[in-house]
Amino acid sequence: MLQASSYWKEGDALVVDLLPDQSEADLLFEHHSSAKELASILDQKLPRRFAVEWCASLGGSKPANRYSRKDLEEIAYGLHHWTIRPSGTEGFGKAEVTMGGVDTDDLSSKTMEARTVPGLYFVGECVDVTGWLGGYNFQWAWSSGWVAGQYV
Ligand SMILES: Cc1cc2nc3c(=O)[nH]c(=O)nc-3n(C[C@H](O)[C@H](O)[C@H](O)COP(=O)(O)OP(=O)(O)OC[C@H]3O[C@@H](n4cnc5c(N)ncnc54)[C@H](O)[C@@H]3O)c2cc1C
Structure with a gap:
Protein backbone atom coordinates (compact mmCIF):
# COMPACT_ATOMS: atom_id res chain seq x y z
CA MET A 1 0.00 0.00 0.00
CA ARG A 85 -11.51 5.45 -2.91
CA PRO A 86 -9.07 6.74 -0.27
CA SER A 87 -10.09 10.04 1.32
CA GLY A 88 -6.47 11.24 1.28
CA THR A 89 -2.93 10.44 2.34
CA GLU A 90 -1.46 10.97 5.78
CA GLY A 91 0.51 13.86 4.31
CA PHE A 92 4.07 15.07 4.57
CA GLY A 93 4.40 14.13 8.24
CA LYS A 94 4.15 10.40 7.43
CA ALA A 95 5.66 10.42 3.93
CA GLU A 96 8.75 8.30 3.31
CA VAL A 97 9.62 9.93 0.01
CA THR A 98 8.49 13.10 -1.70
CA MET A 99 7.65 13.46 -5.38
CA GLY A 100 8.66 16.57 -7.31
CA GLY A 101 11.66 18.81 -6.79
CA VAL A 102 14.41 20.30 -8.92
CA ASP A 103 13.99 19.18 -12.54
CA THR A 104 16.76 16.78 -13.60
CA ASP A 105 16.81 18.50 -17.02
CA ASP A 106 18.17 21.59 -15.28
CA LEU A 107 21.12 19.70 -13.73
CA SER A 108 24.23 18.17 -15.18
CA SER A 109 23.92 14.39 -14.72
CA LYS A 110 27.70 14.20 -14.45
CA THR A 111 28.23 16.76 -11.69
CA MET A 112 24.72 17.60 -10.35
CA GLU A 113 25.51 21.28 -10.92
CA ALA A 114 22.66 23.59 -12.02
CA ARG A 115 23.04 24.30 -15.72
CA THR A 116 22.24 27.99 -15.38
CA VAL A 117 23.83 28.73 -11.97
CA PRO A 118 27.49 27.72 -11.81
CA GLY A 119 28.54 26.57 -8.36
CA LEU A 120 24.99 25.55 -7.29
CA TYR A 121 24.49 21.78 -6.80
CA PHE A 122 21.39 19.76 -5.96
CA VAL A 123 21.37 16.14 -4.75
CA GLY A 124 19.10 13.63 -3.05
CA GLU A 125 15.55 14.25 -1.98
CA CYS A 126 15.29 17.82 -3.30
CA VAL A 127 15.74 16.58 -6.90
CA ASP A 128 12.72 15.31 -8.84
CA VAL A 129 13.74 11.65 -8.52
CA THR A 130 11.43 9.24 -6.71
CA GLY A 131 12.50 5.65 -6.23
CA TRP A 132 10.58 2.61 -5.15
CA LEU A 133 10.71 1.97 -1.42
CA GLY A 134 13.39 -0.46 -0.40
CA GLY A 135 16.61 1.54 -0.42
CA TYR A 136 16.53 3.22 -3.81
CA ASN A 137 16.05 6.68 -2.32
CA PHE A 138 19.00 6.25 0.02
CA GLN A 139 21.01 4.98 -2.92
CA TRP A 140 20.03 8.02 -4.97
CA ALA A 141 20.88 10.42 -2.11
CA TRP A 142 24.27 8.82 -1.50
CA SER A 143 25.19 8.36 -5.17
CA SER A 144 24.17 11.86 -6.27
CA GLY A 145 25.89 13.30 -3.18
CA TRP A 146 29.07 11.36 -3.95
CA VAL A 147 29.01 12.55 -7.59
CA ALA A 148 28.54 16.21 -6.61
CA GLY A 149 31.27 15.80 -4.01
CA GLN A 150 33.77 15.02 -6.76
CA TYR A 151 33.18 18.45 -8.33
CA VAL A 152 32.33 21.02 -5.68
C1 LIG B 1 10.22 7.68 7.78
C2 LIG B 1 11.08 7.55 6.55
C3 LIG B 1 11.47 6.29 6.15
C4 LIG B 1 12.26 6.15 4.99
N1 LIG B 1 12.65 4.90 4.61
C5 LIG B 1 13.42 4.75 3.52
C6 LIG B 1 13.88 3.47 3.14
O1 LIG B 1 13.60 2.44 3.77
N2 LIG B 1 14.64 3.37 2.03
C7 LIG B 1 14.98 4.47 1.28
O2 LIG B 1 15.70 4.33 0.28
N3 LIG B 1 14.58 5.70 1.62
C8 LIG B 1 13.81 5.87 2.73
N4 LIG B 1 13.41 7.13 3.08
C9 LIG B 1 13.80 8.25 2.22
C10 LIG B 1 15.23 8.70 2.54
O3 LIG B 1 15.37 8.88 3.94
C11 LIG B 1 15.51 10.03 1.80
O4 LIG B 1 15.25 9.89 0.41
C12 LIG B 1 16.96 10.42 2.01
O5 LIG B 1 17.28 10.48 3.39
C13 LIG B 1 17.21 11.78 1.37
O6 LIG B 1 18.53 12.17 1.72
P1 LIG B 1 18.93 13.67 1.58
O7 LIG B 1 20.35 13.75 2.11
O8 LIG B 1 18.66 14.17 0.21
O9 LIG B 1 17.95 14.49 2.53
P2 LIG B 1 17.75 14.38 4.11
O10 LIG B 1 18.12 13.02 4.62
O11 LIG B 1 16.39 14.93 4.35
O12 LIG B 1 18.87 15.38 4.67
C14 LIG B 1 18.69 16.76 4.60
C15 LIG B 1 19.44 17.34 5.81
O13 LIG B 1 19.46 18.76 5.67
C16 LIG B 1 19.22 19.30 6.94
N5 LIG B 1 18.73 20.68 6.73
C17 LIG B 1 17.52 21.09 6.30
N6 LIG B 1 17.46 22.41 6.24
C18 LIG B 1 18.68 22.88 6.59
C19 LIG B 1 19.24 24.16 6.70
N7 LIG B 1 18.55 25.26 6.41
N8 LIG B 1 20.52 24.24 7.12
C20 LIG B 1 21.25 23.16 7.40
N9 LIG B 1 20.77 21.90 7.31
C21 LIG B 1 19.50 21.77 6.91
C22 LIG B 1 18.19 18.40 7.56
O14 LIG B 1 18.19 18.54 8.97
C23 LIG B 1 18.73 17.03 7.11
O15 LIG B 1 19.66 16.50 8.02
C24 LIG B 1 12.64 7.28 4.23
C25 LIG B 1 12.22 8.56 4.66
C26 LIG B 1 11.45 8.68 5.80
C27 LIG B 1 11.02 10.06 6.25
Whole structure:
Protein backbone atom coordinates (compact mmCIF):
# COMPACT_ATOMS: atom_id res chain seq x y z
CA MET A 1 0.00 0.00 0.00
CA LEU A 2 2.82 2.36 0.85
CA GLN A 3 4.45 1.67 -2.51
CA ALA A 4 1.13 2.04 -4.35
CA SER A 5 0.59 5.43 -2.69
CA SER A 6 3.45 6.86 -4.80
CA TYR A 7 1.26 6.37 -7.86
CA TRP A 8 -2.08 7.38 -6.36
CA LYS A 9 -3.63 10.73 -7.32
CA GLU A 10 -6.31 12.39 -5.21
CA GLY A 11 -9.75 11.13 -6.23
CA ASP A 12 -8.45 7.91 -7.81
CA ALA A 13 -10.10 4.62 -6.92
CA LEU A 14 -7.93 1.62 -5.99
CA VAL A 15 -8.96 -1.86 -7.09
CA VAL A 16 -7.44 -4.53 -4.85
CA ASP A 17 -7.40 -8.27 -5.53
CA LEU A 18 -7.80 -9.65 -2.01
CA LEU A 19 -7.14 -13.26 -3.09
CA PRO A 20 -4.71 -13.07 -6.01
CA ASP A 21 -3.68 -16.72 -5.77
CA GLN A 22 -7.19 -18.10 -5.48
CA SER A 23 -9.38 -18.85 -8.47
CA GLU A 24 -12.71 -17.01 -8.27
CA ALA A 25 -14.72 -20.20 -7.93
CA ASP A 26 -12.61 -22.32 -5.58
CA LEU A 27 -13.04 -20.95 -2.11
CA LEU A 28 -16.73 -20.07 -2.13
CA PHE A 29 -18.13 -22.79 -4.35
CA GLU A 30 -16.47 -25.62 -2.47
CA HIS A 31 -18.51 -24.46 0.53
CA HIS A 32 -21.77 -23.63 -1.26
CA SER A 33 -23.75 -26.37 0.45
CA SER A 34 -22.18 -25.92 3.87
CA ALA A 35 -23.69 -24.18 6.86
CA LYS A 36 -20.39 -22.47 7.58
CA GLU A 37 -20.60 -18.69 7.88
CA LEU A 38 -19.15 -16.67 5.01
CA ALA A 39 -16.86 -14.81 7.44
CA SER A 40 -15.46 -18.13 8.72
CA ILE A 41 -14.80 -19.31 5.17
CA LEU A 42 -13.02 -16.08 4.31
CA ASP A 43 -10.93 -16.01 7.48
CA GLN A 44 -9.09 -19.09 6.22
CA LYS A 45 -7.50 -16.73 3.71
CA LEU A 46 -7.91 -13.23 5.15
CA PRO A 47 -7.37 -11.77 8.63
CA ARG A 48 -10.44 -12.55 10.76
CA ARG A 49 -11.23 -8.91 11.63
CA PHE A 50 -10.98 -7.94 7.97
CA ALA A 51 -13.23 -10.84 6.90
CA VAL A 52 -15.88 -9.81 9.46
CA GLU A 53 -15.77 -6.14 8.37
CA TRP A 54 -15.86 -7.11 4.72
CA CYS A 55 -18.95 -9.29 5.28
CA ALA A 56 -20.54 -6.46 7.29
CA SER A 57 -20.14 -4.22 4.24
CA LEU A 58 -22.23 -6.78 2.31
CA GLY A 59 -24.98 -6.66 4.91
CA GLY A 60 -23.58 -9.27 7.32
CA SER A 61 -22.28 -12.81 7.22
CA LYS A 62 -24.71 -15.69 6.57
CA PRO A 63 -24.21 -19.47 6.31
CA ALA A 64 -22.80 -20.26 2.84
CA ASN A 65 -25.81 -22.41 1.90
CA ARG A 66 -28.08 -19.37 2.23
CA TYR A 67 -26.41 -17.59 -0.66
CA SER A 68 -27.55 -18.22 -4.22
CA ARG A 69 -25.02 -19.15 -6.88
CA LYS A 70 -25.37 -15.62 -8.29
CA ASP A 71 -24.68 -14.12 -4.82
CA LEU A 72 -21.53 -16.25 -4.51
CA GLU A 73 -20.39 -15.20 -7.98
CA GLU A 74 -20.83 -11.55 -7.03
CA ILE A 75 -19.02 -12.06 -3.71
CA ALA A 76 -16.15 -13.85 -5.50
CA TYR A 77 -15.96 -11.02 -8.03
CA GLY A 78 -15.92 -8.46 -5.19
CA LEU A 79 -13.04 -10.29 -3.47
CA HIS A 80 -10.97 -9.98 -6.62
CA HIS A 81 -12.02 -6.40 -7.36
CA TRP A 82 -12.35 -4.69 -3.97
CA THR A 83 -12.73 -1.05 -4.95
CA ILE A 84 -11.95 1.72 -2.50
CA ARG A 85 -11.51 5.45 -2.91
CA PRO A 86 -9.07 6.74 -0.27
CA SER A 87 -10.09 10.04 1.32
CA GLY A 88 -6.47 11.24 1.28
CA THR A 89 -2.93 10.44 2.34
CA GLU A 90 -1.46 10.97 5.78
CA GLY A 91 0.51 13.86 4.31
CA PHE A 92 4.07 15.07 4.57
CA GLY A 93 4.40 14.13 8.24
CA LYS A 94 4.15 10.40 7.43
CA ALA A 95 5.66 10.42 3.93
CA GLU A 96 8.75 8.30 3.31
CA VAL A 97 9.62 9.93 0.01
CA THR A 98 8.49 13.10 -1.70
CA MET A 99 7.65 13.46 -5.38
CA GLY A 100 8.66 16.57 -7.31
CA GLY A 101 11.66 18.81 -6.79
CA VAL A 102 14.41 20.30 -8.92
CA ASP A 103 13.99 19.18 -12.54
CA THR A 104 16.76 16.78 -13.60
CA ASP A 105 16.81 18.50 -17.02
CA ASP A 106 18.17 21.59 -15.28
CA LEU A 107 21.12 19.70 -13.73
CA SER A 108 24.23 18.17 -15.18
CA SER A 109 23.92 14.39 -14.72
CA LYS A 110 27.70 14.20 -14.45
CA THR A 111 28.23 16.76 -11.69
CA MET A 112 24.72 17.60 -10.35
CA GLU A 113 25.51 21.28 -10.92
CA ALA A 114 22.66 23.59 -12.02
CA ARG A 115 23.04 24.30 -15.72
CA THR A 116 22.24 27.99 -15.38
CA VAL A 117 23.83 28.73 -11.97
CA PRO A 118 27.49 27.72 -11.81
CA GLY A 119 28.54 26.57 -8.36
CA LEU A 120 24.99 25.55 -7.29
CA TYR A 121 24.49 21.78 -6.80
CA PHE A 122 21.39 19.76 -5.96
CA VAL A 123 21.37 16.14 -4.75
CA GLY A 124 19.10 13.63 -3.05
CA GLU A 125 15.55 14.25 -1.98
CA CYS A 126 15.29 17.82 -3.30
CA VAL A 127 15.74 16.58 -6.90
CA ASP A 128 12.72 15.31 -8.84
CA VAL A 129 13.74 11.65 -8.52
CA THR A 130 11.43 9.24 -6.71
CA GLY A 131 12.50 5.65 -6.23
CA TRP A 132 10.58 2.61 -5.15
CA LEU A 133 10.71 1.97 -1.42
CA GLY A 134 13.39 -0.46 -0.40
CA GLY A 135 16.61 1.54 -0.42
CA TYR A 136 16.53 3.22 -3.81
CA ASN A 137 16.05 6.68 -2.32
CA PHE A 138 19.00 6.25 0.02
CA GLN A 139 21.01 4.98 -2.92
CA TRP A 140 20.03 8.02 -4.97
CA ALA A 141 20.88 10.42 -2.11
CA TRP A 142 24.27 8.82 -1.50
CA SER A 143 25.19 8.36 -5.17
CA SER A 144 24.17 11.86 -6.27
CA GLY A 145 25.89 13.30 -3.18
CA TRP A 146 29.07 11.36 -3.95
CA VAL A 147 29.01 12.55 -7.59
CA ALA A 148 28.54 16.21 -6.61
CA GLY A 149 31.27 15.80 -4.01
CA GLN A 150 33.77 15.02 -6.76
CA TYR A 151 33.18 18.45 -8.33
CA VAL A 152 32.33 21.02 -5.68
C1 LIG B 1 10.22 7.68 7.78
C2 LIG B 1 11.08 7.55 6.55
C3 LIG B 1 11.47 6.29 6.15
C4 LIG B 1 12.26 6.15 4.99
N1 LIG B 1 12.65 4.90 4.61
C5 LIG B 1 13.42 4.75 3.52
C6 LIG B 1 13.88 3.47 3.14
O1 LIG B 1 13.60 2.44 3.77
N2 LIG B 1 14.64 3.37 2.03
C7 LIG B 1 14.98 4.47 1.28
O2 LIG B 1 15.70 4.33 0.28
N3 LIG B 1 14.58 5.70 1.62
C8 LIG B 1 13.81 5.87 2.73
N4 LIG B 1 13.41 7.13 3.08
C9 LIG B 1 13.80 8.25 2.22
C10 LIG B 1 15.23 8.70 2.54
O3 LIG B 1 15.37 8.88 3.94
C11 LIG B 1 15.51 10.03 1.80
O4 LIG B 1 15.25 9.89 0.41
C12 LIG B 1 16.96 10.42 2.01
O5 LIG B 1 17.28 10.48 3.39
C13 LIG B 1 17.21 11.78 1.37
O6 LIG B 1 18.53 12.17 1.72
P1 LIG B 1 18.93 13.67 1.58
O7 LIG B 1 20.35 13.75 2.11
O8 LIG B 1 18.66 14.17 0.21
O9 LIG B 1 17.95 14.49 2.53
P2 LIG B 1 17.75 14.38 4.11
O10 LIG B 1 18.12 13.02 4.62
O11 LIG B 1 16.39 14.93 4.35
O12 LIG B 1 18.87 15.38 4.67
C14 LIG B 1 18.69 16.76 4.60
C15 LIG B 1 19.44 17.34 5.81
O13 LIG B 1 19.46 18.76 5.67
C16 LIG B 1 19.22 19.30 6.94
N5 LIG B 1 18.73 20.68 6.73
C17 LIG B 1 17.52 21.09 6.30
N6 LIG B 1 17.46 22.41 6.24
C18 LIG B 1 18.68 22.88 6.59
C19 LIG B 1 19.24 24.16 6.70
N7 LIG B 1 18.55 25.26 6.41
N8 LIG B 1 20.52 24.24 7.12
C20 LIG B 1 21.25 23.16 7.40
N9 LIG B 1 20.77 21.90 7.31
C21 LIG B 1 19.50 21.77 6.91
C22 LIG B 1 18.19 18.40 7.56
O14 LIG B 1 18.19 18.54 8.97
C23 LIG B 1 18.73 17.03 7.11
O15 LIG B 1 19.66 16.50 8.02
C24 LIG B 1 12.64 7.28 4.23
C25 LIG B 1 12.22 8.56 4.66
C26 LIG B 1 11.45 8.68 5.80
C27 LIG B 1 11.02 10.06 6.25
